[in-house]
Amino acid sequence: MLVEQSAYVLHSRPYKETSALVTLFSAEQGKFNAIIRSVRGSKKAHLKAALLQPFQQLQLSWRQKAHQDLVSLNTIESGDLRFPLHGETAVCGLYSNELLYRLLYPNVSYDNLFQDYCDLLYYLAQLQFEEVSIQQRKQAWALRWFELRLLNGLGHGFNLEQDCHHQPIEASRTYLFYPEYGFEVLTDFAADQAFLQIPGECLLQLRSLLTEDLSAIELGVPCLKTLRVLMSQSLQPYLGDRPIQARLLLGRNPSQPDKLS
Numbered sequence: 490m491l492v493e494q495s496a497y498v499l500h501s502r503p504y505k506e507t508s509a510l511v512t513l514f515s516a517e518q519g520k521f522n523a524i525i526r527s528v529r530g531s532k533k534a535h536l537k538a539a540l541l542q543p544f545q546q547l548q549l550s551w552r553q554k555a556h557q558d559l560v561s562l563n564t565i566e567s568g569d570l571r572f573p574l575h576g577e578t579a580v581c582g583l584y585s586n587e588l589l590y591r592l593l594y595p596n597v598s599y600d601n602l603f604q605d606y607c608d609l610l611y612y613l614a615q616l617q618f619e620e621v622s623i624q625q626r627k628q629a630w631a632l633r634w635f636e637l638r639l640l641n642g643l644g645h646g647f648n649l650e651q652d653c654h655h656q657p658i659e660a661s662r663t664y665l666f667y668p669e670y671g672f673e674v675l676t677d678f679a680a681d682q683a684f685l686q687i688p689g690e691c692l693l694q695l696r697s698l699l700t701e702d703l704s705a706i707e708l709g710v711p712c713l714k715t716l717r718v719l720m721s722q723s724l725q726p727y728l729g730d731r732p733i734q735a736r737l738l739l740g741r742n743p744s745q746p747d748k749l750s
Contacts, residue, residue, distance in 0.1 A: 493550045494518060495568055497606070499590040501541045507534065511541060512590055513549070516603035520593040523551070523560040537565070544582055544610055546570040558595070572610040578617055581628050584735035584749050585609055585635055592643060592727055602642040609635050612703045629717065630708050632749065634698045636720040641699070645727065647671055649696035660690040668722050685722060691715050717749075 496515035504510035508526045515521070528538040540547060546568030551560045574582045585606065593599065612631050616624045640646045651657055652664060653671035664672040666685040675686055691712035698706055708716065736749045 490553045491550060491563075492518075492553045493548070496547050496549055497545070498541050498543050498547070499586045503529070506530070509538070509541060513547070514589055514593070514603065514606065515549075516600045517598055519597040519599050520589065520595050521560060522558065522595070523549070523562050525562055525565060540565055540567060543586055544572040544574055544579075570607075572614045574610070574613055575617065577625070577628065578613045580735055580738050581613055581632060581749075582610060583738065584632065584733065587733060587735050588636070588639055588724070588728075592639065592724075594643075599642055602639065605635060605638045605642075608703050626710070626713070629713050630706050631703060633695065633708065633716050633720055634701075634703055634706055636724065637695065637698050640720075640723060643727070645723070647723065649692055649699070658689050658692050658696070660688075660693055662689040663687065664689060664692060666719060666722065669726060685715070685718055687715055687719060688712070691719075695719070 494515045494517055496513040496518070498511055499514050499520065500512040501509050504524060507529045508524055509528045511523050511525050513521055513523055525537070525541065527534050528541065529535075548564075548566045548568045549562055550564045551562045553560075572582070589606065609631060613628065616627050616631075619627065637646070648671055649658060653667070653673050656674070658664070658672065663675040664687050665675055666672055666687055672687070672692065688711075690709070694708050694712055695716055733749060
C-alpha cells in the first residue's frame with residue numbers, strides 16, 4: 490500500500506556510508522523511523538540532507554508493509570511550511586522535539602498532538618518579533634502549554650478539576666503535589682517539605698491551558714517558576730535519568746532553573 494503523509498523530523502543520525510536513520514512525526518503515523526538514502530557524499534546529497542533540518546514540513550511517500558518498524562522512503566520533498574527558529578526559540582523547538590522523540594510510543598496516531606506541535610512552532614516563530622523580555626516569558630507559557638497537552642495525549646495527565654479527595658481546586662488554597670497521584674490541600678497535618686507546594690491559583694491557570702488557544706494564554710509571572718517545576722516533576726518518571734539535551738544548548742547547568750522543564 491502506498492502511503493503519503495506530511496511529517497517533521499524529530500531526530501536524525503548517520504546510517505551506513507551515505508544514508509541517515511531519521512525519526513519522523515506525522516499525524517497519522519505518529520513517531521516512526523525511516524531510512525533516507527544518499528544524504529552524504531555529493532553536492533546533490535547535501536541538498537537532500539538539507540531537508541532533514543528540524544521545523545520544516547516534509548512530504549513523504551513509501552510502501553507500507555505489514556509489521557514494518559523501519560520505513561524506506563520512496564520520495565521526500567519539502568512541504569509548504571517552514572519555521573525558521575533562531576536562538577532561544579530554536580532551543581524551545583528542539584526541546585519539544587526531544588520530548589516527542591523520547592516519550593511518544595512508536596507508530597501510534599496522535600492527531601491532536603500533531604496539531605499542537607504545529608501550533609507551537611508557529612507561535613515560537615511569531616515570538617521572534619517580540620521584545621526579548623516578552624519573548625522569554627511567552628516562550629515559558631508556550632512550553633507549559635505543550636508539556637501539559639503532551640502528558641494528556643500520552644494518558645499521563647493529572648486532574649486539575651479536583652484534588653485527590655475529590656474536592657474542587659480552589660484559588661485561595663495551597664496544594665501539595667504527589668507525582669503520579671495528584672494534589673492534596675496543604676494543612677498542618679500534610680506539610681511534607683519533600684513535596685512541591687502549589688497555590689491553587691496557579692493550578693487554575695494551568696487548567697486553562699487545556700482549553701485556551703496558544704495565542705490566548707497568559708500565565709501570571711509568580712506562577713511561572715512553580716509550574717515549570719510541576720511539569721518537570723510530572724515528566725521525570727517518563728523521561729528517566731538521562732538529561733534533556735536541549736537544556737545544555739542554553740549553556741546552563743541542567744540543575745539551574747530556566748524555561749525548560
